[in-house]
Amino acid sequence: MENMERQKGQVAKSIEKETSKIPSDVFLWGALGSMAISLVLKVAGKKSQSLFVGQWTAPFLILGLYNKLVKLESNDKDDKGRDVERKEFSKPELNPQFSHSH
DSSP states (O other): OOOHHHHHHHHHHHHHHHHHSSOHHHHHHHHHHHHHHHHHHHHOHHHHHHHHHHHTTTHHHHHHHHHHHHHHHHHHHHHSSSOOOOOOOOGGGGGGOOOOOO
16 A cells, blocks of 8 residues: 555656646646637537537636646745745735834
8 A cells, every 4th residue: 555655746746747837828728729710609509519628618727727836836845945034025014014003
């Protein structure tokens, strides 16, 4: 069982390595393109084909989110190896740096 979990990790790592090379815009354009094609098919009277293509929009957007998360995680791992100062964004009233003493 332990070997299987390690294999899954290796497969996921190789998939993430390859998908991180794809620009995030590709998924957005894929989603927009599927909506446009679906509309054209609907207007042409091809209802079932229109619905089929229209259902591609959500997977394109989900894959785009996955792609973005993989890139962010990769950047976080790179940053942890260096002394990078991170700015934390928070509400001014919760951050002592922004509090005003009267």
